[in-house]
Amino acid sequence: MDDPNAPAGQDWGPFGRPLFNDPSSRALSRVGVVDIGSNSVRMVVFDGAARSPAYFFNEKIMCALGAGLSETGRLNPEGRVRALAAMRRFQRLAEGMDMPPLTAVATAAVREAEDGPDFVAEVERETGVKIFVIDGEEEARLSAQGVLLGWPGSYGLVCDIGGSSMELAEIAGGAVKRRVTSKLGPLKLKDVPGGKKGRREYIADTVAELAEVMGSQRNRLFLVGGSWRAIARVDMERRGYPLHVLHEYRMTRKSVSATLAYIAETDPDELRKRCGLSAQRMALVPLAGEVLKQVVKTFQPHDIAVSSYGIREGMLYEQMPQKLRERDPLIEASYFSEAKDARLPGFGRSLYQFVLPLFKSAPLERKRLIKAACLMHDVSWRAHPDYRAEACFDNVTRANLGGLRHSERVFLGLSLLHRYRNSRSGTRFEPMFDLLDEKSMKEAEILGKAMRFGAMLWPQNDQPIGELRWFPKKKFLQLFLEQDSEALFGEVAEARFKSLAKSLDAETEVKIRRATRPHQP
Incomplete structure (x- = not known):
């Protein structure tokens, strides 16, 4: 522990x-x-x-x-x-x-x-x-804080659309900077005189005024609000996107333009049924789309991210002490999951140290995923053995986790799938694997098999579980075990070690560290 x-x-x-x-x-x-x-x-x-x-x-x-x-x-x-x-x-x-x-x-x-x-x-x-x-600027601040709950230290422009207003807030260095409010909510736009032409002119003029206050904002655009999420849902449908998680879903300016055109040419009832949207929400989507088109045209963000976190999460963030705000939400959630559901809470830390030599040159962004995987490697043990690998993948890819891109969700899910299963072929998740490149898929497999083997070496009396030494240029993998742990390296453990070595295309050596007898006078 x-x-x-x-x-x-x-x-x-x-x-x-x-x-x-x-x-x-x-x-x-x-x-x-x-x-x-x-x-x-x-x-x-x-x-x-x-x-x-x-x-x-x-x-x-x-x-x-x-x-x-x-x-x-x-x-x-x-x-x-x-x-x-x-x-x-x-x-x-x-x-x-x-x-x-x-x-x-x-x-x-x-x-x-x-x-x-x-x-x-x-x-x-x-x-x-x-x-x-609350006034519009406070609404913008709270919505931006909601984004910071999910993405600590993120930067860019937060755009929150509600029924009667739209707010913009700048975030940089983990803090909320400039912010402004407008009357660009879909319910208000219904009443703009002049029909579609008058509404477009009003939207263009209003967004231009907002840009004067906010200045150049060509970093990331974070979209907050139900109407934006509905548009993102349609974008997923249009693209045939395999992972139906809205939080951290990414769009480009080009894909937004294509989706808004797709909405305009598709029957609304048919589209809302395919995308699981309510009739009330679907009625607001075309108006919200006109606003989004102008926002994207004016600010030209380098990418667009959907945030499921907004004002409500910002209210929670408001109540957090600063030291908690600065924490990594993924790692905190993983620690909590382990403490609540793992068979041996605390073992994830030892497992992380055990597998880390295989990833010595990995960047910090990858190491945090490795840490999270090790902490969560055993939280689905109650699932039926025949479905445990699938349960792991499902739980991670669809869980409410912050600070996690979609490709990182799939990396975590795949590594945990390999924690319980050597092969990933033949699963219903194969379309999602396209979100990873070949190198990441291989790293997820190696991590999963390393955890699968390491889980066989549960520590005794707080002793280390063993030591891996990996020499990538020589393709040589060494395993060191203490004498007291030698009995743990049974037939199943040895088979799992060989499976890990095969994924690394490595030769292996196992060494037992014998206890030195004290000198007898």
């Missing part, structure tokens, strides 16, 4: 020791937030490892509070009734979960409606939940 009192950095490698055991992190173990937007009201309860939390509860009610706001100046009456009912339900659920009071924020529709203050007072009176009505 890992020693929670060990000094920071001792034997933990470049990624440090897990912080989810720290008291300040445990206080964040279950946090409930509510986002009252112009289109939907959503409650999310985060749980698990504080730096990379799981979605313990997630429910959305499409209320369309902002529908008709431009004409009446008031919240949609039907939507207001639905939103109040949703808040009653959410508060009762929170009480049943025995957690701290809900943190609730309201955005464009409530802040702009003349009856917004009355709605806020009614909710507090009926439920006891205090709603914080």
